[in-house]
Amino acid sequence: MSVDRELDGPALLAQLRGWAEAEGFSQIGVADVDLGSAEAGLTDWLNNGFHGAMDYMAAHGMKRARPAELVPGTVRVITARMDYLPRDTPAGWQAIEWQRLERPGEAAVSIYARGRDYHKVLRNRLQRLADRLAGAVGPFGHRVFTDSAPVLEVELAAKSGIGWRGKHTLALHRDGGSMFFLGEIYVDLPLPITAPVEPHCGSCTACIDVCPTQAIVAPGRLDARRCISYLTIEQDGPIPLELRAAMGNRIYGCDDCQLACPWNKYAQRSALPDFDVREPFEGVTLLQLWRWNEAEFLRRTEGSAIRRIGHARWRRNLAVAMGNALRAGVDDGIRTALREAHDGGSALLREHIDWALAQVPG
Template sequence: MSVDRELDGPALLAQLRGWAEAEGFSQIGVADVDLGSAEAGLVDWLSNGFHGSMAYMAAHGLKRARPAELVPGTLRVITARMDYLPRSTPDGWQAIEWQRLARPGEAAVSIYARGRDYHKVLRQRLQRLADRLAEVVGPFGHRVFTDSAPVMEVELAAKSGIGWRGKHTLALHREGGSMFFLGEIYVDLPLPTTAPVEPHCGSCSACIDICPTQAIVAPYRLDARRCISYLTIEHDGPIPVELRAAMGNRIYGCDDCQLVCPWNKYARRSTLPDFDVREPLDSATLLELWRWGEAEFLSRTEGSAIRRIGHARWQRNLAVAMGNALRAGLDAGIAQALRAAREGSSELLREHIAWALAPR
């Protein structure tokens, strides 16, 4: 990448914001590439093994904190925020989600995963932003990312004023909470940077206190190995026995630290139909989802982020939730369904079914 041109930076930034709004983004920022202040924390996090089995987190070393090494020639990072609460989200949505978690026979899927795969949505729209920019300034070096490369997304978002890093490690915005996706465009254009904002968590520790598995081991420090989102999505082996009961009926991701966050009373609904809820992901029982064979799972999750975990992990997660439902005194055919599936199951699934059926 190389660029040698005069730019009207403020005018370009104003144009970018207009284009971004038309694409469904709610905020645009620009960060420089100096993330040196984050390097020590990254090294410490990795050395503690907090990344668990996500080997890719360590594979790129400090490139994650050095944008110009990941994409040579990068001068700035355009950061983008896209709200994802479904358009039909009712007022009082947090209370509705807490009620769902209190019904042991109902499946709880993280809100962000109930619609279309955000990777696809953001990547396409970020690329269109880059294309619009190229129409104005001519060809320039760039790469588009959304949770798809060794990028310190929250650090870049905080540096560019998209929000601040909350104690749960997610980005927070005073007027948008944390229910949003982040995306980036690495560019070789010397755009003007946007200023960071002051953090506003104060003495609040609600996210730390509420975590079912106590995965937030200190403010701003997450041990992914204990995080239900990691366990149900990233981790492909057995779920640690000591953490299974705490998972409750959460079968894909976990929203607890966001549901309890006071700032999420300002969370915004998406303007896009992409994040509308796909049936039956906001109302299915565990038993309904357990009955999906692999072909039905693939069909039902086409274009969804859920598909990436595969049917085997999906069933593993359901077996744990069904075991928790049995322990809560609910049966309604759950034990029979688990026993019927035991024969012919993989070793991984058999072990989780055995745990689910074991008397306590």
């Protein structure tokens, strides 16, 4: 893709910001395609095996850090931030989430996954943004990404001023915390670059200290193999025995590092209804979710990011959480439900059920 045209860059960027706001985005930035400074860190992370079973992280080599190789002709990357706290999120929401984790019989689902699948929301709105841009400048080469390709999203976000990379590896913004999604449009338009911002984590290590599995092995360095989000979503197969107790009642994702981050007192509510909490992903018990057969799981998770893990992984996660509830002295029919499901389950599920039943005190 190649474009040779005169652009009024500043005016076009101002228009882009207006169009983005109309689509529900909170912020727009523009980065160049030089991510050379990130290549050594990416190589080291992969060489350490910190990507776990996410083979796709290594499959594209350095294309992840070289936008112009991933999409030939790319000269700029438009980066976009979309806040995802539900519109009716109350003040003191972090305390409410911490309290949820202290109720062993209640299921804890990561906040971002309680509404509509963000991949669909962002992709559609980014494409409309690209269409508006084409309407203003004529056809141009571009590709839209939302956690959907070998893209160094946080690096691009930091380079374009969307925020800085926090010690938990997520993008952080002084006025928006980290409770937001990122999306990108690779373009062959020489748009004006927006400046990066200074990091403001200082000496704070709250995210590192709070991680239940010590997955943040150094500031800005995550061992995904220990991360509860990875274990409950990406990991296929058994959950490592030594990490099961630390998972508590977290059955899909984990927000602990974000709940502990002081900057998230500034996290913004979404402008969109898409991220409103869907029933029944808040205030639901483990036992209620355990009773779903595969057909009900598929029906209940239609349009949700949760659906991608499938019913088998969902049950595996629930079995671990139910074992942790039993260890905490919460039963309410959990033991009976686990025993009833044992013989008809897969070998993987039976092993997790056996572990769960062995957690009963005494």
